[in-house]
Structures are given as structure tokens and as C-alpha cells.
Amino acid sequence: MRLMTMSALAVALLGCAVPAAAQSYPARTVTVVVPFPAGGSVDGVARILVQKLNETVGQHFIVENRAGGASGTVGANAVAKAAPDGYTLMVSASVHVINPFLYKSVPYDVVNDFTPVSLIADGPLIVSTTPSVPANNLKDFFALVRKDPQKYTFGTTSIGSASHLAIELLKSDAGLDTLVVAYKGTAPALTDLMSGQIHLLADPMLSSLPLAQGGKIKALGLTSLKRAAAAPEIPTVEESGVKGFHFVSWYGLWGPKNLPGDVSNKLQSDIAKVLALPDVKQRLNTLGFDPIGTGGAQFAAYIRDEMAKYEKIIKDAKIKVE
Secondary structure, three states, X not given: OHHHHHHHHHXXXXXXXXXXXXXXXXXXXXXXXXXXOOOOHHHHHHHHHHHHHHHHOOOOEEEEEOOOOOOOHHHHHHHHOOOOOOOEEEEEEOHHXXXXXXXXXXXXXXXXXXXXXXXXXXXXXXXXXXOOOOOOOHHHHHHHHHHXXXXXXXXXXXXXXXXXXXXXXXXXXXXXXXXXXXXXXXXXXXXXXXXXOOOEEEEEHHHHHHHHHOOOOEEEEEOOOOOOOOOOOOOEOOOOOOOOOOOEEEEEEEEXXXXXXXHHHHHHHHHHHHHOOHHHHHHHHXXXXXXXXXXXXXXXXXXXXXXXXXXXXXXXXXXXXX
8 A cells, every 4th residue: 555655656746747847947047049130020029028028937038139141040040959948949030931942951940940839929011112102002003013014123121031922922913023122131121112212012010110100101001901900091902902912920939849848838828928918919019910829739830831831932933042
């Protein structure tokens, strides 16, 4: 009887070991790598999340901007090679899973070398033109392009980004073969849009909305299926003449492969609680993002579906990195 009691106690203690380990996490500083410069949309989402995690979980989380390489590959590679202990994580955007379709090689496998933890948020892009263009919706804008196709040039903030793929989808739906100029960042693309060097750009609300509201660019549509609370005056792309158009930029949290399930689950739980807070929802909504906070399995399934969509867009548009 005593042996059975001791055995039962041992099993019970072992069963409690995993939750106890998860409860003690994090016990030291957690570095959240953002593989892009400070000030962009990925950085903005990461800093809102980290600030609130520090307030609710404990002062353990820091953001480290580790830009460089092709579309964030330097920072992502550092996370892929980090110890799978939960103390090195990454917040990135959809471009992370787009890169393999653009480049001959990346130094990691975007599916097998990372652990998806949570889909944090998503948000529409604003499709804008330069103020001097005499069109107030996409239907009229595309009519102008068809009349004088050599007069118009489209832009993208970087090759293969959500900005780029959204523009290629719009081109395809409109039946256009317009030149798309790829910039090295949001700022130069928006600068040329304001000056009229390019005539169409898709860009997150975080950077484009203030310019649209200030009259420096002209918003023609949002790439979501519903209008945004932060800018109810901007119609959707569908309302602007492209039926059924839906394309969002999304942001997620990853760890290295083999991240322990208890650590991943605790992170996801903490993130879901943070994203449900009214002030966090308001801050994200103001920037044009909708908080989500899915679990790892749901995030992994979402990634698979998105990668299939991106692969088709890239193949159809014959996008290549020189």
C-alpha cells in the first residue's frame, strides 16, 4: 500500500512539473527581436505588446531591432539559431513567410525552424494615389490608367512585401500591366507618392493614414472587407470598384523550433489576455490593426493557408528578386 501511495505521489509530482516550470517563466530577460528598423509597423505592434507584457507579466521583455539582410532575414536567422528556451522570440510580419518564394535561398526554413506562438494582429493597407490625380476611387483611377498607361507608375515599399503583393493583386484584377517600382522602405515610397513620382501605393495605416488625413496623399480604398474604425471615411477597395478584394498585413510571434509547449502556451495565454485589454485594443485600432491572439496550432494553419496564397500571387505576377 505504501509503495502504491509513493508511486501515486511521484506521478502527481511529475504531472505538476510542467505547469510549475511554465509558471516560473520568464525568470530573466526575454529578447523580442524585430527584424526591421524602429518606427515601422512591425516595430509599432511589437512595442505595444512588449510594453503591456511588462506591465502584466513582469519587467522581463525588451525589443531588439535587428535589421539587415533581405526583408528581415538577419534578425530571423538569429532567432532560428537561438536556444529554444523562450528567451529569444521574434515579432515579424507576413513577409517572413513570403521570403522563400522570392529568394533563391534563405538561411533557415520558415516553417520547420520556428515555432509559431500567436497571430497577434492584422490590418488593412491603404491604397493611395498622389493628390494631383483626378480620381477619387479605384474604379476611376484604373480608367485613367487604361486611357494613358505610360503616364502612370505604381510603387511598393519593398519587393515581396504585403504592399507589393496587394498592388500585384490589384493590377491583376484590373487587367493592367503597369510598372511597379520597388523601394527600400516606406519613407522613400511615400515621399515619391506625395511628389507624384509614383501614382499608386498600398501601405499600412500606421504610416499612410496621417498623410491621407493631412491631404498629402489621396486614399482610394482599404484592402479589408470592412471599413476601419480609425478611418471610417475611407471606403474599402471593394466599395471602390474591385469586387471581393481582401488582403491584410499581419503580425505574429515566433520562437525557435522545439520551443517547449508549456512555454509557448503560457506566452500565448499572456498575449491573449493583453490583446483583450481595452486600452491595448484601442491603441492597435488607432494604428489600423485588429488584435487577434490565436494559439500556436491555429497560427500554424493560418501560415500554411497564407503561404499558398502568396506563392500563387508571386508566380502569377512573375515576381523575381534580381
